[in-house]
Amino acid sequence: MLKKVLKKSLAFIVTGTLLMSTLVGCGAKSDTPSTDSGSDAKNEAKSDKPVDLVWWTIGNEPKDYQLVSEKINEYTLEKLNVNLQIKYASWGEYSTKLSKIVQSGEPFDIAFTSGIENYQDLLNKGYFADLTELLPTATPDLYKFIPEELWTGVTIDGKILGVPAYKDSAQAQYWVWDKETVEKFGIDYENIESLEQLEPALQKMKEADPSKYPLILNANEGINGFFPAINQYDEIVVKPAVGISYTDESATVVGLWEQERVLENLKLINSWFKKGYINPDAATLLELPKSRPVSSVQSFEGGWKDTEVGHKYFGPAYSTRTIQGSFLSISAGCKNPEAALKVIELVNTDEYFRNLLAFGIEGTHYEKTGENTIKKLNDKYEVPAYSQGTFFNMYVQEPNPSTQWDDLQDLQETAFSSPVLGFTFNSTSVQNQISACANIEAKYSSSLITGSANPEELLPQMIKELNAAGYQDIIAEAQKQVDEFLANK
Structure with missing residues (x-):
């Protein structure tokens, strides 16, 4: 059984390759993510040189980052023709380090914006890409999945300047x-x-x-x-x-x-x-x-x-403040913002990829204990999953109830808004x-x-x-x- 959020929000938007990836993440027979061999456009795209992207995020680099990174790139190359390098800055240094990186013009593509010092001033000054027109055309699944209130929370002067984590x-x-x-x-x-x-x-x-x-x-x-x-x-x-x-x-x-x-x-x-x-x-x-x-x-x-x-x-x-507690932005200097946005879409709409980012490799870092529940095996891959994307296609860690994320989504749907x-x-x-x-x-x-x-x-x-x-x-x-x-x- 797919999680309720997939029933509610993804059943009508996830098609083709994304559907295949979701089935793999939910326990389809194949252990290897499938390809869509019927897509000529995709086969042509795969012959192109891969797009290299850098994603800055908060926290200490996990002990098994390189091992997990290999799996991440197997998948992003297969799905998006993207090489993804995730860079970590420690909890204590992320805020000031990323502020300097953003203002210096050092190349990067995606960043966990919420953790950056004075990020609102940086948003106002144009350091991050305007995603307003790109979102509904390049990543319609992502645009439909995240509720309107959350998009409102990352809209400044009429421009959507980030992708909020729906959690x-x-x-x-x-x-x-x-x-x-x-x-x-x-x-x-x-x-x-x-x-x-x-x-x-x-x-x-x-x-x-x-x-x-x-x-x-x-x-x-x-x-x-x-x-x-x-x-x-x-x-x-x-x-x-x-x-x-x-x-x-x-x-x-x-x-x-x-x-x-x-x-x-x-x-x-x-x-x-x-x-x-x-x-x-x-x-x-x-x-x-x-x-x-x-x-x-x-x-x-x-x-x-x-x-x-x-x-x-x-x-x-x-x-605005609660929504901006976790969101990603794309650098205004990103050479391929569409590819960067598609990576963020994959996080939020693909169950296999989401759990790979959040928990690492099944059998190495965690084991399944139920259809959507897991038990962590060690601390070799520890990351702040809240900084990556939605909770609603993630596995639930024991001993929490298997309905944890369904219950949270139900609670969010009762929310009232600031005037x-x-x-x-x-x-x-x-x-x-x-x-x-x-x-x-x-x-x-x-x-x-x-x-x-x-x-x-x-x-x-x-x-x-x-x-x-x-x-x-x-x-x-x-x-x-x-x-x-x-x-x-």
């Missing part, structure tokens, strides 16, 4: 609990929807063991999803925090630090810090422990360890104000979001400094751009 693209936020903790304290975790409802569980855990801290936070994020999920704002500018309420159809841009609901939530978190629910070093802690009693996580059903349980308290919600979905802020005219305000915010935010300082004392001081540095200029410019964006929709 948990709409943000859903969960309270994720250690299963043993839930059982020990009888926590009714499925009915905890807000910060206020979380407090009785924290109190119960603290009273049972005063030496421990039930809510472990760090300086970088405090409670994950604080502005979008807990306060329900679409952050159209992240640093400094500026946004629009998900429920505000008038699309009024506000400074998030100035909002009453934000202050009330910061006061509650501060009260927890005073009661000892939060670790004392939260404002300076950078690395979180691998296991925590409870945490807020952007995820999906089964997107946590088997020793944990979770419950959704927000979303799913589409915003400014598709809006991308152009910071050029207020770049100095943004830099100054971001530095001010950095001085105060860790203490505020971890509850380490009293927000009624610290927040007014931060807002005073932000306004002196141009916070209101940023808000006004964002409102101007939002109004223009909505007028042109």
